[in-house]
Amino acid sequence: MSELHNYLLVGAVLFALGAIGFVTRRNLIMMTLSAELMLQGVSLNLVAFSYLHGNHQGQAFAVFIVAVAACEAGVALALFVALYQRRKTLDIRAWRELGEEGLVSGTGGEEPPIAPVLPAALESPRLTPAGRVPDISKRRADNRV
Amino acid sequence: MTATLLAQADWFGGHALAVLPVLLGFLAVWWLLPRAKVWPRPVGVLLGLAALAGGGVTLFQPGAAVTQDLLFGFFALVAIGSAVLMITNRNPLYSALWFVVVTLCVCGLFLLRSAPFLAAASAIVYAGAIIVTFLFLIMLAQQAVGVAAYDQRASQPLAATLLGFLVLGGLLCALRPERTAVFAAGPALAQASADADTGGQGRTLLSYPPALGPSPLSQRGNQPLGTVRGLGRSLFGDYLYAVELAGTLLLVASIGAIAIALRTPRRKS
Numbered sequence A: 001m002s003e004l005h006n007y008l009l010v011g012a013v014l015f016a017l018g019a020i021g022f023v024t025r026r027n028l029i030m031m032t033l034s035a036e037l038m039l040q041g042v043s044l045n046l047v048a049f050s051y052l053h054g055n056h057q058g059q060a061f062a063v064f065i066v067a068v069a070a071c072e073a074g075v076a077l078a079l080f081v082a083l084y085q086r087r088k089t090l091d092i093r094a095w096r097e098l099g100e101e102g103l104v105s106g107t108g109g110e111e112p113p114i115a116p117v118l119p120a121a122l123e124s125p126r127l128t129p130a131g132r133v134p135d136i137s138k139r140r141a142d143n144r145v
Numbered sequence B: 001m002t003a004t005l006l007a008q009a010d011w012f013g014g015h016a017l018a019v020l021p022v023l024l025g026f027l028a029v030w031w032l033l034p035r036a037k038v039w040p041r042p043v044g045v046l047l048g049l050a051a052l053a054g055g056g057v058t059l060f061q062p063g064a065a066v067t068q069d070l071l072f073g074f075f076a077l078v079a080i081g082s083a084v085l086m087i088t089n090r091n092p093l094y095s096a097l098w099f100v101v102v103t104l105c106v107c108g109l110f111l112l113r114s115a116p117f118l119a120a121a122s123a124i125v126y127a128g129a130i131i132v133t134f135l136f137l138i139m140l141a142q143q144a145v146g147v148a149a150y151d152q153r154a155s156q157p158l159a160a161t162l163l164g165f166l167v168l169g170g171l172l173c174a175l176r177p178e179r180t181a182v183f184a185a186g187p188a189l190a191q192a193s194a195d196a197d198t199g200g201q202g203r204t205l206l207s208y209p210p211a212l213g214p215s216p217l218s219q220r221g222n223q224p225l226g227t228v229r230g231l232g233r234s235l236f237g238d239y240l241y242a243v244e245l246a247g248t249l250l251l252v253a254s255i256g257a258i259a260i261a262l263r264t265p266r267r268k269s
Helices: A002-024 A028-055 A058-088 A092-096 A136-144 B002-009 B012-034 B041-058 B065-088 B092-112 B116-141 B157-175 B177-184 B188-196 B228-238 B238-261
Strands: none
Touching: A002 A028, A002 B065, A002 B092, A002 B157, A028 B092, A028 B116, A058 B116, A058 B238, A092 B177, A136 B228, B012 B041, B041 B092, B041 B177, B065 B092, B092 B116, B116 B228, B228 B238
């Protein structure tokens, strides 16, 4: 039965590609997407073995994988929104100070620059004024009289 | 016994030959759509007629294994190619869309392995819900025109790709067909082969450990695969506590996501 071998092969390739994407990409969104790609490879393995054994255990595990992936994506995206509101960038290396001290990155000086941290004044959107500012206090006073 | 079960489990087999007419119909519709320069219409009409005739014929014919192999090749190749495009694309938006293609192809592979419920669930959850939230995040976070600077260059591409393909090579060596064949031949044969080699030579990576005997997870079920009923009995019978835990996990994750993403008004200093 070489069919099982084929499916395991596709799952392994998807897993390896997801691992490469997780390590190389510097965008937080891309890293999460690559992790989801790895999960796809794993659930393909589970479904292939479920078909081989003729029972539903593998499919049940794959359903749990889908549930956990949904939780992971929700929490990760909420975290990314919170992180983006602080730094205005999705670059993973903007949060390098969260890691250990003194880790050598090892790229040999070829690292692309980290996006600059914007000053706090730029964090809130600036709207251009449209029209004159209505005088609310005077109108309220008129209504009371 | 097992042969009849496998025949029953072949959920996709009856519908496999219906794919060719669908393909022809797709070609016909695509050919006939309006364009700037009109393509010859009789070709499209002929394609559509062939699709209709093929559909009529295949409705009365049993499926063949050749179509399954073709479908497997198509889904596998498109999934792998889309995965490569996904991790190499510079724009996260296009990467998310390629991930949708990968997900749909994996769902096709699920269908070929008699898991229709799982295919539907992962199509809805991955390609529907998760990707939409990703696109919302991209819309919120990447409003600048063009590709961000941190997407232009990957970090350590050579070392990371080498690592990934070393992992892949190791996996492929472990999953050689002659090694998986012992496992695929069924628990009885694997047990026999495990009992046969006493000195440990010839033991494969995927063979059962001789001391433990066949795994309880490998007991062949007595219901056909591919039914939602069987999967539901497995989920709510064998894995009831796990289902409850998964529901609790979803609840906690949603509460946590709301609590994390809530924007507290910042005090002006």
